[in-house]
Amino acid sequence: MMITSRWRMLVVMVVAAAMAMAAAPAMVCGRDLNQTVTAQAMQQGQGSSNKKPLVTALIVFGDSIVDPGNNNNLPSTRMKANHAPYGKDFAGHVATGRFSNALLPPDLIAQRLNLKPLLGPWLNVEHTPEDLLTGVSFASGATGFDPLTPQLVNVFTMDQELEFFDEYRRRLVGIVGEAETRRIIAGAFFFVVSGTDDLANTYFMTPYRAGDYDIPAYVDLLLVGAEAFLRNASARGARKMGFTGMPPIGCVPSQRTIGGGPRRRCEARRNYAALMYNKALQQLIGRLNADPTFHTLVVYFDIYDIIEELAVHGDRWGFTELTHGCCGSGLIEVTMLCDARYMGVCDDVDKHVFFDSYHPTQRAYEIIVDYIFKNYVPLMHL
Numbered sequence: 001m002m003i004t005s006r007w008r009m010l011v012v013m014v015v016a017a018a019m020a021m022a023a024a025p026a027m028v029c030g031r032d033l034n035q036t037v038t039a040q041a042m043q044q045g046q047g048s049s050n051k052k053p054l055v056t057a058l059i060v061f062g063d064s065i066v067d068p069g070n071n072n073n074l075p076s077t078r079m080k081a082n083h084a085p086y087g088k089d090f091a092g093h094v095a096t097g098r099f100s101n102a103l104l105p106p107d108l109i110a111q112r113l114n115l116k117p118l119l120g121p122w123l124n125v126e127h128t129p130e131d132l133l134t135g136v137s138f139a140s141g142a143t144g145f146d147p148l149t150p151q152l153v154n155v156f157t158m159d160q161e162l163e164f165f166d167e168y169r170r171r172l173v174g175i176v177g178e179a180e181t182r183r184i185i186a187g188a189f190f191f192v193v194s195g196t197d198d199l200a201n202t203y204f205m206t207p208y209r210a211g212d213y214d215i216p217a218y219v220d221l222l223l224v225g226a227e228a229f230l231r232n233a234s235a236r237g238a239r240k241m242g243f244t245g246m247p248p249i250g251c252v253p254s255q256r257t258i259g260g261g262p263r264r265r266c267e268a269r270r271n272y273a274a275l276m277y278n279k280a281l282q283q284l285i286g287r288l289n290a291d292p293t294f295h296t297l298v299v300y301f302d303i304y305d306i307i308e309e310l311a312v313h314g315d316r317w318g319f320t321e322l323t324h325g326c327c328g329s330g331l332i333e334v335t336m337l338c339d340a341r342y343m344g345v346c347d348d349v350d351k352h353v354f355f356d357s358y359h360p361t362q363r364a365y366e367i368i369v370d371y372i373f374k375n376y377v378p379l380m381h382l
């Protein structure tokens with residue numbers, strides 16, 4: 001893949017400007033995170049530990065929607081949420097690396113499954129054996145199914161996430177042995193969220209793919225990556241998997257700013273691409289589920305409609321700010337550009353659908369996770 005010097009220069013300039021703005025983001029080391037997790041676990045533990053867990057473990061792959069801090073361990077990337085205002089409403093106001101004001105969907109799902117109050121990252125945390133046995137997240141913010149997507153921003157690929165899973169599996173075998181490891185993995189809820197960075201960043205923001213691929217061809221490329229991932233995860237023993245589709249990415253604040261014209265409408269081409277991907281993804285999942293040699297039950301989680309509902313009609317859900325993030329102007333600030341040292345942060349987060357210009361608030365995530373549990377988790381036969 002040729003990355004032209006003009007575009008590389010532009011990327012370098014944008015990143016350099018951002019680095020100058022955020023010269024020394026606070027690092028959260030494994031110890032701090034571990035202590036926060038332990039404190040929060042003790043705080044919230046009662047609710048979830050009394051009830052019987054619905055699955056053996058929650059195992060997560062994907063991007064920033066589900067990365068609780070793996071990117072903190074990557075010196076090469078600026079795609080991190082380890083500085084204020086991220087974590088504004090997390091226990092102790094700690095910016096763990098979660099791209100939101102507090103919890104992410106994997107935390108909320110782990111609670112709903114009666115597993116634990118928080119789902120931690122795989123990297124750089126001293127997991128207790130029990131914590132490992134009930135699952136972790138291998139996700140890396142800003143990655144995707146297009147191999148170019150993680151390469152452009154120096155984050156982990158979906159293949160590297162699977163390799164982390166292989167290390168994780170070896171750790172489990174060391175703790176409980178091979179037979180019990182098999183049982184845990186077969187009984188685990190696999191949750192995958194990836195693909196939006198491919199469209200929002202790689203396809204619509206850089207020239208590297210848009211020149212050679214029209215939208216249907218790019219959707220096909222993403223589906224090749226998604227299918228490889230699904231087959232690889234299935235071969236590793238995943239038996240029950242929730243696989244999310246695309247949200248209406250044209251309606252997230254940054255994409256309204258970039259593509260939505262002076263009135264910042266939802267940008268139609270991005271939404272069209274998302275819908276086309278979702279349709280093709282459902283066909284792929286239908287085909288895999290019907291294949292007798294494929295031993296994973298994959299349930300497609302549609303998040304398009306619920307996020308469109310929140311981003312366009314959020315007033316029905318008690319939100320008053322649907323089109324601006326909570327960080328700075330709310331128009332464009334995300335990751336290193338969203339930094340509380342240099343900009344104001346809203347004090348009514350729960351009225352906002354989006355925390356930064358790309359990622360929902362915990363309150364929006366709660367509604368989305370409720371929707372998933374009502375509509376799709378029953379199909380997983382947990």
Ligand SMILES: *[C@@H]1O[C@H](CO)[C@@H](O)[C@H](O)[C@H]1NC(C)=O
Pocket residue numbers: 030031034035038126128
């Ligand atoms: C991490 O938490 C566990 C308890 O959950 C504790 O035993 C361990 O010492 C902690 N490690 C660090 C580095 O704080």
Ligand SMILES: *[C@@H]1O[C@H](CO)[C@@H](O)[C@H](O)[C@H]1NC(C)=O
Pocket residue numbers: 159160162163228229232
């Ligand atoms: C995933 O599948 C692809 C295609 O079959 C293969 O090339 C790749 O090595 C696999 N990755 C892992 C981590 O197993």
